[in-house]
Amino acid sequence: MLQAKTEYGNIMTLASYTREEISFLQKHTQFFCPACQEPVIVKAGSKMIPHFAHKSKSSCPVREGGEGPYHEKGKLLLYQWLKYQRLDVELEVYLPSINQRPDLLINLKHKKVAIEYQCARIPPADIIKRNEGYQREGIIPIWILGANQFDRRKSNEIGIDQFRLHFIHQFSVNFPLTLYFFCPDTLRLTSFQDLHFPVMQRAMGEITIRKLDEMVFTDLFTVSFAARENLFKRWKQKKRSFRTRPSRRMFGQELAWNHWLYANSAHRETLPSIIYLPVSAQFRMLTQPWDWQSRLCLEIIHPVAAGGTFSLQRCMHMLHRHIRSASLPLIQSEPNPVYQYLQLLIELKVINESAPDHFTKLKPIIFYDHIESALKGDALLMDQFLPP
Numbered sequence: 001m002l003q004a005k006t007e008y009g010n011i012m013t014l015a016s017y018t019r020e021e022i023s024f025l026q027k028h029t030q031f032f033c034p035a036c037q038e039p040v041i042v043k044a045g046s047k048m049i050p051h052f053a054h055k056s057k058s059s060c061p062v063r064e065g066g067e068g069p070y071h072e073k074g075k076l077l078l079y080q081w082l083k084y085q086r087l088d089v090e091l092e093v094y095l096p097s098i099n100q101r102p103d104l105l106i107n108l109k110h111k112k113v114a115i116e117y118q119c120a121r122i123p124p125a126d127i128i129k130r131n132e133g134y135q136r137e138g139i140i141p142i143w144i145l146g147a148n149q150f151d152r153r154k155s156n157e158i159g160i161d162q163f164r165l166h167f168i169h170q171f172s173v174n175f176p177l178t179l180y181f182f183c184p185d186t187l188r189l190t191s192f193q194d195l196h197f198p199v200m201q202r203a204m205g206e207i208t209i210r211k212l213d214e215m216v217f218t219d220l221f222t223v224s225f226a227a228r229e230n231l232f233k234r235w236k237q238k239k240r241s242f243r244t245r246p247s248r249r250m251f252g253q254e255l256a257w258n259h260w261l262y263a264n265s266a267h268r269e270t271l272p273s274i275i276y277l278p279v280s281a282q283f284r285m286l287t288q289p290w291d292w293q294s295r296l297c298l299e300i301i302h303p304v305a306a307g308g309t310f311s312l313q314r315c316m317h318m319l320h321r322h323i324r325s326a327s328l329p330l331i332q333s334e335p336n337p338v339y340q341y342l343q344l345l346i347e348l349k350v351i352n353e354s355a356p357d358h359f360t361k362l363k364p365i366i367f368y369d370h371i372e373s374a375l376k377g378d379a380l381l382m383d384q385f386l387p388p
């Protein structure tokens, strides 16, 4: 932490003193944690932002989880950046009512915003708990991840594991899913927006990189959506690699899905083209998009004769184990991925919505004989989503 209390009760920020002053203070002043009142140690190595640390046996409720100099530096830079904009911002203010100490707290006219700069991995339960605390206090949390968590895989793709999944923001229903990253060394703040998950642990999105000194606080709320055309173009490639990727050793969920395919005399290479389409609410699913979409097609839609009907409720019931039961802490809406998928099938004129949440099948689902015809069929189907 960057601040501590002296024995006289003054709050001090070490980073605003020179090396000489700090070594003087270190010898002549005792410092205490403003939250737990335990004595804390001065850390002022040559390559770090001078800060305080709890002793190793501390049981402080807001004890820093070994975040280290990278985190301290980033936090201080974000603080200075907000201060420079004349915002009413507090550093490491302890909130006794919720027993939390956000890295930064901004007091706006009608609301408060907590900024957490998170570089170390913490258990999802902690993230959820802290967000609940902020919610109780009416504080809006913004979590900015350390750039060390920015796992870029391709120009517009990043890796998203269970930890990072919990930091996806959606401030309002029409706001795109957004992740923030900040690097204190390059001063770059990256927004990754409008996430679509082609596979469970990876998201495609729109990347905006800005230098911190060239942006203001409200720039955090600018939005960038993927053009629908680009999304479907990218997805067309994903579909192709889904069909053509060589079989490998399988385990877990993928193995279970393959057993299910086998039991249904189906094969990945000859599945209907309507399986594996992009839905923005994939983040709510616990299985791969092709997994739940194929079950929906083969177990519900395929057995229905053309002209026959089925309900959304039946689909949800069949897939209930595939849908995340708890919602993610920073996401405001709960779009239904199954309903979104059915909307795409409506667009393709495979079904229509004959009554609210009730669907009529319009034409049979086509299976392929071999991979070549499947690849051709996929390309034609994806082109139906693109402008002529």
Ligand SMILES: [Zn+2]
Pocket: 033, 034, 035, 036, 037, 038, 054, 060, 061, 062, 063
């Ligand atoms: Zn403490």
